[in-house]
Amino acid sequence: MRMIFVNLPVKSVTASRDFFGALGFTFNEQFCSADTACMVIEENIFAMLLEHHRFKDFVTGDIADAHKTTEVLTCLSASSRAEVDDLLSKALAAGAKPWKPNTDMGPMYGCSFQDLDGHVWELMYMDQAAMAEGAAPQAADA
Template structure:
């Protein structure tokens, strides 16, 4: 079984833990320490939130400033429009900033926000009707 680990640099591990906990995510302690949080999205999908100093150990070059430039858009599927809107509301209440207006394109509905480190998260519901 294949897994995916999305790696994102963060400025403050404790703040990231608090933010994503408020959105309802849990963390795998086996892959977490004082500089790393393994946020579980689904059984085989994890987001590794790495303190910037730890993230630098894995890259060549500089860390991009996610508040100014975008390198990746992380999109999570939602079971309903309501779930997408609810998760967006939780993110905004926890300190996220809005990113783009809600999008409706045929069977797709999406909302988005920037987390406290500037990373963009899209929440998408794709109707199967």
């Protein structure tokens, strides 16, 4: 069984736990400490939220300032357009900043935001039935 651990530097594990908890995520306490939180995204997918001093134990060089440059895009699937909108609303209410305008490409619909530390999170719904019928994603006319 494969697992994925996305490791992200955060200024405050406490603030990050509060933020992602407000979005409905849970944490695997077995892998949490005062400076580390293991956020459960799915059964085998986790985000390790590591305070800067702890994150530096795993990298060489500087930590990117995600408020100034985009170091990664983390995209999570959603089960519906409504879930995309709901999670975006929760994120903004918990202190996130909008990142790019919502996208509506027919069978694909999504949004994005920056978390408290500037990391970009995308939420995307894909209508699998429409995709199977051959509906290609189309950019909305501006």
